[in-house]
Amino acid sequence: MSNRLPTLAIVGATGAVGSVMLDILSTRENVWGEIRLVASPRSAGKRLTVRGTEVEVQALAPEVFDGVDVAMFDVPDSVSAEWAPVAVERGAVAVDNSGAFRMEPDVPLVVPEVNRAQVRNRPRGIISNPNCTTLSMIVAMGALHARFGLEQLVVSSYQAASGSGQEGIDTLRDQTEKVAADRTLGERAGDVRAAAGDLGPFPAPLALNVVPWAGSLKDDGWSSEELKVRNESRKILGLPGLSVSATCVRVPVVTTHALAVHATFSQEVTADAARQLLGAAPGVTVQDDPAAGEFPTPADVVGTDPTWVGRIRQALDDPRSLDLFLCGDNLRKGAALNTAQIAEVVAEEHTTG
Amino acid sequence: MSNRLPTLAIVGATGAVGSVMLDILSTRENVWGEIRLVASPRSAGKRLTVRGTEVEVQALAPEVFDGVDVAMFDVPDSVSAEWAPVAVERGAVAVDNSGAFRMEPDVPLVVPEVNRAQVRNRPRGIISNPNCTTLSMIVAMGALHARFGLEQLVVSSYQAASGSGQEGIDTLRDQTEKVAADRTLGERAGDVRAAAGDLGPFPAPLALNVVPWAGSLKDDGWSSEELKVRNESRKILGLPGLSVSATCVRVPVVTTHALAVHATFSQEVTADAARQLLGAAPGVTVQDDPAAGEFPTPADVVGTDPTWVGRIRQALDDPRSLDLFLCGDNLRKGAALNTAQIAEVVAEEHTTG
Numbered sequence: 001m002s003n004r005l006p007t008l009a010i011v012g013a014t015g016a017v018g019s020v021m022l023d024i025l026s027t028r029e030n031v032w033g034e035i036r037l038v039a040s041p042r043s044a045g046k047r048l049t050v051r052g053t054e055v056e057v058q059a060l061a062p063e064v065f066d067g068v069d070v071a072m073f074d075v076p077d078s079v080s081a082e083w084a085p086v087a088v089e090r091g092a093v094a095v096d097n098s099g100a101f102r103m104e105p106d107v108p109l110v111v112p113e114v115n116r117a118q119v120r121n122r123p124r125g126i127i128s129n130p131n132c133t134t135l136s137m138i139v140a141m142g143a144l145h146a147r148f149g150l151e152q153l154v155v156s157s158y159q160a161a162s163g164s165g166q167e168g169i170d171t172l173r174d175q176t177e178k179v180a181a182d183r184t185l186g187e188r189a190g191d192v193r194a195a196a197g198d199l200g201p202f203p204a205p206l207a208l209n210v211v212p213w214a215g216s217l218k219d220d221g222w223s224s225e226e227l228k229v230r231n232e233s234r235k236i237l238g239l240p241g242l243s244v245s246a247t248c249v250r251v252p253v254v255t256t257h258a259l260a261v262h263a264t265f266s267q268e269v270t271a272d273a274a275r276q277l278l279g280a281a282p283g284v285t286v287q288d289d290p291a292a293g294e295f296p297t298p299a300d301v302v303g304t305d306p307t308w309v310g311r312i313r314q315a316l317d318d319p320r321s322l323d324l325f326l327c328g329d330n331l332r333k334g335a336a337l338n339t340a341q342i343a344e345v346v347a348e349e350h351t352t353g
Numbered sequence: 354m355s356n357r358l359p360t361l362a363i364v365g366a367t368g369a370v371g372s373v374m375l376d377i378l379s380t381r382e383n384v385w386g387e388i389r390l391v392a393s394p395r396s397a398g399k400r401l402t403v404r405g406t407e408v409e410v411q412a413l414a415p416e417v418f419d420g421v422d423v424a425m426f427d428v429p430d431s432v433s434a435e436w437a438p439v440a441v442e443r444g445a446v447a448v449d450n451s452g453a454f455r456m457e458p459d460v461p462l463v464v465p466e467v468n469r470a471q472v473r474n475r476p477r478g479i480i481s482n483p484n485c486t487t488l489s490m491i492v493a494m495g496a497l498h499a500r501f502g503l504e505q506l507v508v509s510s511y512q513a514a515s516g517s518g519q520e521g522i523d524t525l526r527d528q529t530e531k532v533a534a535d536r537t538l539g540e541r542a543g544d545v546r547a548a549a550g551d552l553g554p555f556p557a558p559l560a561l562n563v564v565p566w567a568g569s570l571k572d573d574g575w576s577s578e579e580l581k582v583r584n585e586s587r588k589i590l591g592l593p594g595l596s597v598s599a600t601c602v603r604v605p606v607v608t609t610h611a612l613a614v615h616a617t618f619s620q621e622v623t624a625d626a627a628r629q630l631l632g633a634a635p636g637v638t639v640q641d642d643p644a645a646g647e648f649p650t651p652a653d654v655v656g657t658d659p660t661w662v663g664r665i666r667q668a669l670d671d672p673r674s675l676d677l678f679l680c681g682d683n684l685r686k687g688a689a690l691n692t693a694q695i696a697e698v699v700a701e702e703h704t705t706g
Binding site for chain 2: 156212260291
């Protein structure tokens with residue numbers, strides 16, 4: 001227990017998620033004392049605004065973690081793998097948004113609305129933040145599971161360019177400018193590809209297109225992103241036998257992932273019961289009145305905190321199944337916000353004992 | 354039996370599907386004798402090129418069907434409902450691409466690769482062409498069903514703007530121009546909506562967005578498009594008890610629908626077995642080598658005839674289920690091409706007796 005507010009380090013402060021993190025922290029005045037910004041040596045010396053004050057970015061080094069209570073990491077897997085243990089060694093709790101530790105049995109994978117208690121179960125001093133695609137549905141799925149018992153998920157994603165970072169955003173904007181200039185495109189095979197130019201981080205043009213690929217190739221034709229949805233959902237919900245099939249598809253949206261989900265439960269569930277339960281669930285907003293044109297879309301959801309749920313239907317051929325459409329800002333709840341929430345749970349321990 | 358080539362009438366010749374139909378017919382020189390073009394009085398008098406020759410569009414009237422052997426309709430449901438029976442009365446076989454007759458028990462719903470024999474089963478002289486979304490997967494699903502016995506489909510669509518006709522295409526192009534001009538858009542709720550301008554036929558902006566809605570509202574929150582996928586798949590495959598859940602989503606693509614499908618069969622099916630079977634199926638092209646960046650995308654498929662299938666995976670938690678990603682040009686196989694194929698089956702009867 002301590003009277004001072006805890007010290008926070010943000011590693012990867014200059015990335016797409018990092019800049020959203022700074023916005024989020026500026027709305028949370030009484031949680032953190034000092035906030036240190038850390039990035040690669042290339043970005044060291046930059047000055048960023050946190051809570052209205054300019055802070056200089058420091059280069060990643062063991063000393064930056066001295067006196068730090070919580071260190072958030074939003075960096076590539078290999079950087080987290082090397083540096084999260086260094087932060088722990090220097091006395092910090094590491095909250096990591098990479099894939100480096102998520103499936104380690106002695107590292108909890110936490111979504112506070114679903115499994116907050118797991119934060120304390122951290123023998124290595126590391127807590128993982130889930131992948132953004134899993135996070136775009138798991139708060140709602142966790143609430144439904146608690147009541148109806150989840151047995152199967154079939155997930156199709158509509159993933160935003162910013163899931164591939166600032167390079168993804170820039171590529172989509174460049175391509176959109178190029179294809180907008182020619183009103184004949186998209187009616188003959190390959191003409192969009194020829195006009196779009198640089199593919200950036202994507203394996204096919206994203207403007208005026210959808211691309212059924214995200215991540216790297218794993219066994220049997222699955223992408224790493226699809227396996228993350230399966231493995232992380234199982235771990236967060238504590239359902240090692242949950243049946244999950246995901247197809248991950250990139251769409252020409254800047255930020256906010258959407259998911260079409262077919263969920264099967266152990267008992268019958270009506271659309272009304274699901275709507276009522278989700279309407280009362282923390283972190284979830286139901287927007288579901290198609291007669292009035294009301295359903296979530298990425299362009300209307302971006303920049304907001306909740307998981308938005310609409311198009312809630314009971315499957316016509318199975319009263320135990322629901323079909324839903326969900327949207328969540330992949331940089332906020334999908335990354336920075338959930339990381340901040342985990343860090344705040346740790347901070348509470350620190351301040352309250 | 355007749356020595357002359359049959360006469361064809363195209364009703365709705367000036368629409369988005371009609372213009373693709375004229376292209377397709379220009380590659381089929383020896384099927385049809387006279388080709389008459391028919392449209393609303395507003396378009397009458399226009400001259401369009403068919404098989405290299407200019408033809409004047411006639412206004413829809415009973416007399417235009419005199420001497421016609423096959424009349425294709427690509428017009429709104431209400432126009433088909435009124436005029437297809439008129440064409441039949443005047444001696445033609447009507448091949449209709451509207452939703453007016455598809456679920457009538459005495460009107461066959463035909464995809465030649467799947468249920469060609471149904472063409473002859475037409476007591477009312479009318480044959481229906483399926484909805485474009487169903488057509489984007491049903492050739493491949495029919496081939497898999499014939500071998501493995503289909504039991505369940507979970508479908509998420511990525512539907513192109515041209516599914517809403519020329520107005521849909523124009524709206525997407527207008528919106529794309531507008532949002533391309535501002536590189537800050539898509540990071541704050543509602544800014545894309547404010548910039549995109551006219552929504553056209555869509556209930557939300559389509560540029561830099563995805564919209565989980567297509568068609569009209571039916572019972573229990575389902576859209577008409579989603580029910581078409583269910584009802585038409587059941588009818589074409591002859592499986593009245595097939596379990597189908599579809600979520601239909603519009604994406605900012607000009608033409609070519611894509612679908613993520615989770616299909617469950619009565620017996621085990623490996624990805625290799627599915628790949629081999631689909632590779633040999635008429636009307637299907639397999640493009641499935643993610644290690645080489647090979648999977649179908651709408652921008653690369655548009656303007657081609659086959660149903661393209663990629664990302665073929667056996668479900669990790671159920672050896673009887675496959676996950677796939679399919680693309681099909683919604684104006685070609687999804688509309689004009691399948692209609693032309695049905696009409697050609699009728700023409701063969703006519704010429705061969």
